[in-house]
Amino acid sequence: MNPPMPTSPSADRSAxxxxxVPERGRADAALKRRLQAIWExxxxxxxxxxxxxxxxxxxxxxxxxxxxxxxxxxxxxxxRVQLAGPNGTLLTPEQYxxxxxxxxxxxxxxxxxxxxxxxxxxxxPLLIGSRDMAFPRLNALSYWIFLFAGLxxxxxxxxGAGPDAGWFxxxxxxxxxxxxxxxxxxxxxxMLLLGVSTTVGSVNFIVTLFRMRAPGMSINRVPxxxxxxxxxxxxNLLAIPAVSLAxxxxxxxxxxxxxxxxxAAGGKPLLWQHLFWIFGHPxxxxxxxxAMGIVSDGLPTFCRRPLVGYSAVALSTMATMLLGxxxxxxxxxxxxxxxxxLSFFGAASMVISIPSAVAVFAWIATIWLGKPVFKAPLxxxxxxxxxxxxxxxxxxxxxxxxxxxxxxxxxxxVAHLHYVLLGINVFPVIGGIHYWFPKFSGRxxxxxxxxxxxxxxxxxxxxxxxxxxxxxxxxxxRRIYTYAADSGWSSANLVTTVGSFVFAxxxxxxxxxxxxxxRRGAVAGDNPWQxxxxxxSIPSPPPAYNFAVIPSIESRYPLWEDMLDETPxxxxxxxxxxxxxxxxxxxxTALDAIPDVILKMPGEAYSPFFLALFLTGAxxxxxxxxxxxxxxxxxxxxxxxxxxxxxxxxxxxxMPMVADTEAGGA
Amino acid sequence: xxxxxxxxxxxxAAARDDSALDRPLPVGSAxxxxxxxxxxxxxxxxxxxxxxxxxxxxxxxxxxNRAAWPPDGLPDLRIPVINTALLLGSSVLAWLAERAxxxxxxxxxxxxxxxxxxxxxxxxxxxxxxxxxKTYDLTSHVYGSLYFTITGFHLAHVLVGLAILLLLMAWIAxxxxxxxxxxxxxxxxxxxxxxxxxxxxxxxxxxxxxYLFGGLS
Numbered sequence: 092m093n094p095p096m097p098t099s100p101s102a103d104r105s106a107x108x109x110x111x112v113p114e115r116g117r118a119d120a121a122l123k124r125r126l127q128a129i130w131e132x133x134x135x136x137x138x139x140x141x142x143x144x145x146x147x148x149x150x151x152x153x154x155x156x157x158x159x160x161x162x163x164x165x166x167x168x169x170x171r172v173q174l175a176g177p178n179g180t181l182l183t184p185e186q187y188x189x190x191x192x193x194x195x196x197x198x199x200x201x202x203x204x205x206x207x208x209x210x211x212x213x214x215x216p217l218l219i220g221s222r223d224m225a226f227p228r229l230n231a232l233s234y235w236i237f238l239f240a241g242l243x244x245x246x247x248x249x250x251g252a253g254p255d256a257g258w259f260x261x262x263x264x265x266x267x268x269x270x271x272x273x274x275x276x277x278x279x280x281x282m283l284l285l286g287v288s289t290t291v292g293s294v295n296f297i298v299t300l301f302r303m304r305a306p307g308m309s310i311n312r313v314p315x316x317x318x319x320x321x322x323x324x325x326x327n328l329l330a331i332p333a334v335s336l337a338x339x340x341x342x343x344x345x346x347x348x349x350x351x352x353x354x355a356a357g358g359k360p361l362l363w364q365h366l367f368w369i370f371g372h373p374x375x376x377x378x379x380x381x382a383m384g385i386v387s388d389g390l391p392t393f394c395r396r397p398l399v400g401y402s403a404v405a406l407s408t409m410a411t412m413l414l415g416x417x418x419x420x421x422x423x424x425x426x427x428x429x430x431x432x433l434s435f436f437g438a439a440s441m442v443i444s445i446p447s448a449v450a451v452f453a454w455i456a457t458i459w460l461g462k463p464v465f466k467a468p469l470x471x472x473x474x475x476x477x478x479x480x481x482x483x484x485x486x487x488x489x490x491x492x493x494x495x496x497x498x499x500x501x502x503x504x505v506a507h508l509h510y511v512l513l514g515i516n517v518f519p520v521i522g523g524i525h526y527w528f529p530k531f532s533g534r535x536x537x538x539x540x541x542x543x544x545x546x547x548x549x550x551x552x553x554x555x556x557x558x559x560x561x562x563x564x565x566x567x568x569r570r571i572y573t574y575a576a577d578s579g580w581s582s583a584n585l586v587t588t589v590g591s592f593v594f595a596x597x598x599x600x601x602x603x604x605x606x607x608x609x610r611r612g613a614v615a616g617d618n619p620w621q622x623x624x625x626x627x628s629i630p631s632p633p634p635a636y637n638f639a640v641i642p643s644i645e646s647r648y649p650l651w652e653d654m655l656d657e658t659p660x661x662x663x664x665x666x667x668x669x670x671x672x673x674x675x676x677x678x679x680t681a682l683d684a685i686p687d688v689i690l691k692m693p694g695e696a697y698s699p700f701f702l703a704l705f706l707t708g709a710x711x712x713x714x715x716x717x718x719x720x721x722x723x724x725x726x727x728x729x730x731x732x733x734x735x736x737x738x739x740x741x742x743x744x745x746m747p748m749v750a751d752t753e754a755g756g757a
Numbered sequence: 758x759x760x761x762x763x764x765x766x767x768x769x770a771a772a773r774d775d776s777a778l779d780r781p782l783p784v785g786s787a788x789x790x791x792x793x794x795x796x797x798x799x800x801x802x803x804x805x806x807x808x809x810x811x812x813x814x815x816x817x818x819x820x821x822n823r824a825a826w827p828p829d830g831l832p833d834l835r836i837p838v839i840n841t842a843l844l845l846g847s848s849v850l851a852w853l854a855e856r857a858x859x860x861x862x863x864x865x866x867x868x869x870x871x872x873x874x875x876x877x878x879x880x881x882x883x884x885x886x887x888x889x890x891k892t893y894d895l896t897s898h899v900y901g902s903l904y905f906t907i908t909g910f911h912l913a914h915v916l917v918g919l920a921i922l923l924l925l926m927a928w929i930a931x932x933x934x935x936x937x938x939x940x941x942x943x944x945x946x947x948x949x950x951x952x953x954x955x956x957x958x959x960x961x962x963x964x965x966x967x968y969l970f971g972g973l974s
Contacts, residue, residue, distance in 0.1 A: 112780065336807060362814055362818065366813075746935065
């Protein structure tokens with residue numbers, strides 16, 4: 092046997108305790124002051140660059156992703172003006188190519204997942220009763236790389252060097268022969284950066300969920316949003332490498348002279364499509380499952396009852412993703428693959444409607460059996476259910492191979508994917524912002540303007556996108572910059588353009604509401620919606636340390652236990668673990684959430700910012716063929732990582748030495 | 758030992774969970790209870806997927822190939838097999854080093870880590886020699902692109918692993934890694950095991966399967 096560990100500082104005054112019983116107590120004013128001093132980020136530019144507060148990072152994600160949504164939206168409106176009537180002359184074909192590519196890249200990669208990451212970043216620790224994410228610095232890194240990737244793409248776009256071969260960038264069109272400019276290389280570098288950002292973000296969500304839940308929050312008590320983001324994150328770990336690799340190989344084909352996609356030397360263009368869609372289809376679910384989680388968590392609040400079929404919805408979330416890995420070929424039905432493969436993947440694509448339907452019926456049942464209070468968030472959530480069904484039906488239609496051959500590359504597919512992505516992402520997101528805005532800002536959004544903006548958006552959306560089904564059935568191909576007057580598509584296109592501007596008006600009303608309410612909205616209080624989950628038990632906006640005491644959880648709806656009165660047990664929110672010896676929170680077991688370690692959390696650090704900067708620099712070096720720059724920046728990345736990883740005595744990553752007067756994580 | 762103590766605590770806590778909150782718990786980065794350990798597992802999952810896709814590309818293009826595969830005939834296995842044994846041996850050495858760290862034997866830990874580093878470096882040098890012997894390069898044909906990209910990806914991982922081993926030695930020397938706190942070592946060595954395990958997949962695909970399938974069609 093080894094000698095027993097000292098259990099308190101008094102046992103060995105030279106060393107801090109490697110084990111201790113976590114102190115328990117009640118949250119009083121002195122405790123809160125002490126925690127505030129420990130957790131607060133420094134003011135000014137130092138805090139700006141070095142903060143690791145998940146709430147600050149979450150809001151940055153939300154705002155940045157929303158700005159990208161607006162940019163992508165303006166691109167879409169320009170295209171809609173061009174297409175409003177036949178023989179449009181507003182845009183040249185080259186400009187149109189860059190616009191539709193950047194619109195896709197922006198919405199798919201710079202808006203849809205980052206937006207959901209924003210929600211999860213802000214809410215994740217609040218939902219599970221933790222003071223921080225598992226890797227606060229990784230969190231900052233993830234945001235900075237996302238920001239720099241977006242800046243790289245948009246800086247190139249403004250120079251006319253933005254991606255222009257469609258967001259899925261098929262070879263040989265995106266190969267060097269047909270696309271000699273820097274455009275596709277810019278896209279490749281941007282995607283490599285985004286891949287790193289998404290991967291480190293996903294690692295963070297996964298480890299946080301499995302290790303940081305408050306005592307008693309066993310895995311079957313976490314909110315559905317957590318299930319959604321967890322599923323998306325695991326899928327990202329498995330899927331992102333496919334697209335990062337595809338873009339790296341493409342860049343090598345273009346700039347180094349390899350032959351992966353080059354038929355003449357034994358390569359295959361279809362390899363690109365496989366790698367891209369092996370990533371691409373799971374990604375579709377990664378950008379909708381967390382949004383569906385937002386709805387699953389929001390509906391109970393406004394229907395005043397628990398979600399119907401919690402376990403079924405959680406399981407269907409994961410089943411959707413599991414099946415989502417077996418359907419990528421349905422993006423390639425028209426590429427001449429063997430019939431056996433087409434039948435298999437077509438069938439798998441149809442089967443996916445089963446878990447989706449489970450969730451839909453659970454939502455409908457929740458509204459049906461509850462006492463719905465039609466506030467603005469519920470309007471968005473209920474609208475989402477309708478749009479999801481419509482997008483789902485057109486999805487099942489295109490899962491049928493013969494019909495897909497007819498509809499492939501037409502506006503029908505454009506209509507389908509917009510119903511899915513706007514319906515299942517944008518509507519829940521806007522509803523989610525209405526729902527959590529009081530938590531973010533401490534103020535309510537204007538209810539009347541919220542309801543109006545919903546109706547304008549909902550009507551505009553359907554006027555805009557429903558006719559696309561018709562233009563598609565009439566044979567209008569996607570990605571054409573104009574069409575002839577006798578094509579028979581003119582009226583459908585005009586209606587679409589009108590609808591898109593109505594939708595944009597709804598978005599503007601929403602922005603006005605946010606800006607007005609941020610300063611002048613009614614003061615919200617801790618729990619303005621009488622909502623059931625943990626984030627509503629703390630002040631709005633939450634203090635830097637989130638929870639003054641770490642609560643103990645006894646049910647899925649800790650704030651509704653008295654109302655539901657299902658069991659005699661009650662969660663303890665006012666009394667719990669104190670953990671005040673520096674930045675600390677509790678680590679717990681993966682399934683049962685039994686505390687098994689006191690985690691020391693790192694404080695502010697500049698290393699994430701610089702690592703992101705140097706990584707971007709290295710890829711820009713590759714882009715410019717400035718090999719010295721790429722090499723120097725790679726070394727700088729290594730140096731930043733070294734500072735980051737250096738064992739810290741404060742975090743008890745190593746034993747403190749006599750020489751350690753003070754030390755901190757870099 | 759720290760890990761054992763920590764795990765015992767977790768087990769005890771699980772056994773009587775109503776009083777779980779007043780048990781002594783490890784503080785800070787305690788071996789496999791540290792967040793870093795779980796982060797590494799996640800990293801390994803995504804890295805393994807990356808190598809999976811590299812090999813997917815390899816077999817996808819191999820399966821549709823119509824010429825000899827590899828173009829200059831079946832690979833000579835003698836040196837690659839020895840090299841594979843070297844890399845696996847360095848994993849064993851790293852495991853011995855980890856045992857020494859946990860047992861509080863600092864000199865032994867330094868020696869074992871150092872030997873693992875040297876053997877790993879030998880692997881990298883021999884692999885560079887293998888590259889040098891090839892009659893084709895990255896740009897000759899699709900096999901050359903695949904061969905150099907896949908082994909290049911692996912070699913890059915070996916170099917990162919070697920840098921980590923070097924860093925771990927320095928941290929042992931500074932007294933940062935020792936019996937009570939060794940999460941960084943456990944994590945670094947696990948990464949090294951992963952790099953070695955991935956080589957088995959790469960080696961099997963690139964060196965052995967051509968013997969099995971020949972040039973196909």
